[in-house]
Amino acid sequence: MKRARIEMSFVSEADASIVKKFFKSFYKENYSKLYIPSRLPEREFGYFTFEKKLMIRHLSFNSSQELWREIVEKTPLHIYHSAAFYKYPRAPMDAKGWLGAELIFDIDADHLKTPCEKRHDFKVCKRCRKAYPISLDLCPDCGQPLMKVEWICDLCLEAAREEARKLLSFLEDDLGFSKFRAAFSGNRGYHLVVEDESILELDQAERKELIDYITGTGLSMKLMGLEERVIDLETAPKLEDPSWRGRIAKAVFELLASQNYEILREVAGNSIAQTLINEIKEISKALGEHVPWNLMRPRLRRILFEAARELASAHIDVVVTQDIHRLLRLGNSLNGKTGLMAKMFDPDELDEFEPLSESVALPMDDELTVYVIRTPKFKLGEMEFEETENELKKLPAAAATLLLCKGAATLP
Structure with a gap:
């Protein structure tokens, strides 16, 4: 070792x-x-x-x-x-x-992924005792490798x-x-x-x-009844369900209620997420006591599921x-x-x-x-x-x- x-x-x-x-x-x-x-x-x-x-x-x-x-x-x-x-x-x-x-x-x-990192992290040249942007690897003055300050x-x-x-x-x-x-x-x-x-x-x-349970690794849409073209709301994840079913339902509900597009872009990419924004806005109007799984097209359902898994899991080392x-x-x-x-x-x-x-x-x-x-x-x-x-x-x-x-x- x-x-x-x-x-x-x-x-x-x-x-x-x-x-x-x-x-x-x-x-x-x-x-x-x-x-x-x-x-x-x-x-x-x-x-x-x-x-x-x-x-x-x-x-x-x-x-x-x-x-x-x-x-x-x-x-x-x-x-x-x-x-x-x-x-x-x-x-x-x-x-x-x-x-x-x-x-x-x-x-x-x-x-x-914290946005503040881009604002407060930088690099330092120990020899020149100068600070530089995080994007640089070598000191522009002496050519020495720069040290990252987190x-x-x-x-x-x-x-x-x-x-x-x-x-x-x-x-x-x-x-x-x-x-x-x-x-x-x-x-x-x-x-x-x-x-x-x-x-x-x-x-x-x-x-x-x-670890896999806490991070949601291998979580299955199929086992939650979310891969069917027509969703049965009786068997789909509900807000009051225990364990991951309830966590997924709560996270999707939160994503729809807050219309948090940033995490959707991380999961689906900017271009795909943009085409789904109007669909999300319409579905958000139907929010009540349950997640309106039946109003989502399969593609949106999958993206929301992945975003919810990312949101609800604990990010550990x-x-x-x-x-x-x-x-x-x-x-x-x-x-x-x-x-x-x-x-x-x-x-x-x-x-x-x-x-x-x-x-x-x-x-x-x-x-x-x-x-x-x-x-x-x-x-x-x-x-x-x-x-x-x-x-x-x-x-x-x-x-x-x-x-x-x-x-x-x-x-x-």
Whole structure:
């Protein structure tokens, strides 16, 4: 198995050094707030340092004190633990002795089609310390490869939250799970872990079946009675139906009521969607307590079905969930891409959780002067920061760290 690698976003070694000092101070003062996984001695741990691109892994700890001591001493850029339990967690992968694994989910705005991405993402030349449009690959001045800066904003985080809502609904309402732990990733998404003994020994194929259900993979129009030329409203999906039948009916109803043509264009293409707009407008007039399946021509029915599946499914990182050896970011640790905490929270409070406020872990009262290469307008904690480019700025330590970790700023 290849060792995991990471590409450092810091513009300079001095940037990494100052951020490491902030991280070390945080861990010295807050080590006891870190999440301690159950069955700790059976977990594998791994971390990236500020100095090396390769992950240090195949570690294990017999007590929380051992883990805390390692973190305070080594000050990791990122730290992870296995979702799996092993007989010999320090052994190479093929000799660990797999004992089971938690069911984990990763939702990341990187995998979602958010319009804000085009507005706030950009690229940086580390050598020239300049920002460029996302479309460029090489620096126009020096010819060096450009580094992509993926920003975070309320819009992309809300998109990730909506996927987390849908995921929880599938897990609770359809699959019957009731106990979870949840965390903000510290960057652009959320992590969710099902805490249920019944799933620990599921193999990859069995986890793939759960993934397919949650993502709507292989969903059949025929089995829902929607491929007949004449639709029987008694057997067609209804709003009150359970599981995917009800989800499809609700999503189609929402598409018709809102006349959301954007998602139809994504499914069918601009030219086809345009020819269906008038048909949708007419059918929308007939909306009542049921979906008017019988008024749709087969082509529109299929397009609406596919759009509804896209709308109703939960967009998760399927590779993460299927991997029975996956490492998961340690709850309440710092994310080296932002300096924000991978803050754990009650899943029932997902709607109230404010990631860009509650995950701020570094000081907002200490200040650091940095050269801002570029940053969009952003909010952190209770403060708002204006769009800035090519300017020296004195910023709160937490905000300066965010920019340094992203490669959007450097020390002067």
